[in-house]
Amino acid sequence: MNKKKMAAFKKILLREKEMLEKQYRDLEQGNLLASQSDFSGEMPFEEEYAASGTSTFERERDLSLSENVKDLLQKVNEALERIENGTYGICEMCGLPIPEERLEALPYANLCISCKQKEEQAMR
Numbered sequence: 001m002n003k004k005k006m007a008a009f010k011k012i013l014l015r016e017k018e019m020l021e022k023q024y025r026d027l028e029q030g031n032l033l034a035s036q037s038d039f040s041g042e043m044p045f046e047e048e049y050a051a052s053g054t055s056t057f058e059r060e061r062d063l064s065l066s067e068n069v070k071d072l073l074q075k076v077n078e079a080l081e082r083i084e085n086g087t088y089g090i091c092e093m094c095g096l097p098i099p100e101e102r103l104e105a106l107p108y109a110n111l112c113i114s115c116k117q118k119e120e121q122a123m124r
């Protein structure tokens, strides 16, 4: 992945992190209803990636309660670390590059689609 792409993903992840931290604080304060309503209203990827599917990301996000927000925040932080150490966009299981469409839909993805499917099957 080139530096420009990487920088774009970093920006998205930082924005996502900020949003998740805010949601987490709101949830912690018990403002469940307030944060749920900004949840669906906020579409951070729309501007830059209007054409690509955000459905996986949205679905994962919809499950959210405070635990889930915390979990996502951790994934976003890990993705930011991978950007820093240059392993972002590489599948942690097979070491192959994760397709950019997948990263656009799920910027904190750490596995390629086939490894993710294997992981999900293993959990069943």
Ligand SMILES: [Zn+2]
Pocket: 091, 092, 093, 094, 095, 096, 111, 112, 113, 114, 115, 116
């Ligand atoms: Zn893989």
